[in-house]
Amino acid sequence: MAGDNFATAAAADTALLREYDLSDDDFQRIRRLVRERLGISLAESKRELVYGRLSRRLRALKLRDFGSYLQHVEADDAGELQHFCNAITTHLTSFFRESHHFDFLAEQLLPALERNNSRSRRMRFWSAGCSTGEEPYSIAMVLLENVRHLRGWDIRILATDIDTNVLSHARCGLYSGERLEKLDSRRLLRWFEPAQDQQHYTVRDELRQLISFKTLNLMDDWPMKGPIDVIFCRNVVIYFDREIQRRIVGRMAVLQRSDDHLILGHSESLLQVSSQYQLVGDTIHRRLAG
Ligand SMILES: C[S@@+](CC[C@H](N)C(=O)[O-])C[C@H]1O[C@@H](n2cnc3c(N)ncnc32)[C@H](O)[C@@H]1O
Structure with a gap:
């Protein structure tokens, strides 16, 4: 042999x-x-x-x-x-990764939130495990492209990660041309400005201002209060065993009301993890009442 x-x-x-x-x-x-x-x-x-x-x-x-x-x-x-x-930790990510989630956000979730939250005039999004920032900035682009007419609304994205290095990168918002290669050219022009070296681009302040970047280990206590309308927790819980997944998703459910949404990554599922959500799209879950 x-x-x-x-x-x-x-x-x-x-x-x-x-x-x-x-x-x-x-x-x-x-x-x-x-x-x-x-x-x-x-x-x-x-x-x-x-x-x-x-x-x-x-x-x-x-x-x-x-x-x-x-x-x-x-x-x-x-x-x-x-x-x-x-x-x-593993940090693989990209802008508009799993793009159907962002289409769902623009086409279904934002119009529904505009109707349902018209009294509070508030929307909250959480990118849990945001890595170098591509995910929360993608959410921010979709928000500014779709809800700019909502003057006076209080709209915020919380972006958290355990890793302080990736968070510094995310806060800085500087990306190489290579990382932006697949981004629609109209979005590149609208939401980024070329850096001095001409090889990198920086996100525009308008996007940055919507996001609060914070260090947070999902295993520790969470300081934030709900309700959070949409949680993106994609390609994070896949690394956890089932018992820990149950604990973390259970705590997310506490921060959400019925009809709020939890979006997971392409190979993640809530089967045997939580019965508090209903699958309503490709790894998109809606919080059930109770
Ligand atoms: C593969 S990346 C996913 C990035 C992004 N959500 C996406 O789907 O493109 C996983 C991220 O989860 C973070 N992470 C892993 N364990 C974590 C924990 N216990 N608490 C908070 N973040 C964690 C990692 O640091 C990493 O940035």
Whole structure:
């Protein structure tokens, strides 16, 4: 079995090339910590990924092994717990990712909110797990394109993430031309201005002013009060195990009234997670009464 021999030799080479030893005990300790702190359930198969992401921290701190590193994290020396969380989380995102959600927002949700909230003249949106900001800025573009006529309304987007690095990027609102390649050219012209280097673009203040960016770990207490008309929590709970998903979706349900909406990512579902929502579209859920 030549293939197997190659595979064994390749694994041995990788081990030889490794700067640090990641023992089974260390890996299990990391898995426990990640589940407790972030809610994320790390599969055995993520060992290489974890090694790659955390070995950078060992190097930066000039530590010799994962055991000493984990002591730093557990004691939260010099805020290492935050660096650990930043290193572990996955941030893939893009403008108008899963574009049908934004069509639904423009065509169904906003007209309904305009009718139903006409007394309070208030709308609240939450991008939970907003990464580098593409999601809340996409929501903001749709809002400004569709509800500009609602003068005097109080309309806000809360955008939260556990990772302080991606949040700084989001707040700054500076994106490379590459990240904006797929954005409709009319939107690019309307909502972005070229940066001085001519290779990046900055979001216009009008968009930024609609959004409050805040650090928030979904596993901790949430400071905000409802009601929140629409929650976007896309491609976040997929990393959590079912028990944690139940807990988090249950807490979201408390912040929503009947007919409010919860939008999940393409491979996420509320099956066996919550019976407080009804599926009304492609991963779009409507809060039921009660
Ligand atoms: C894959 S990104 C999704 C970004 C965006 N929602 C989208 O769908 O394009 C997942 C985001 O969830 C954040 N995240 C993971 N665990 C979290 C937690 N426990 N609390 C808050 N945010 C978390 C990560 O930092 C990351 O930015």
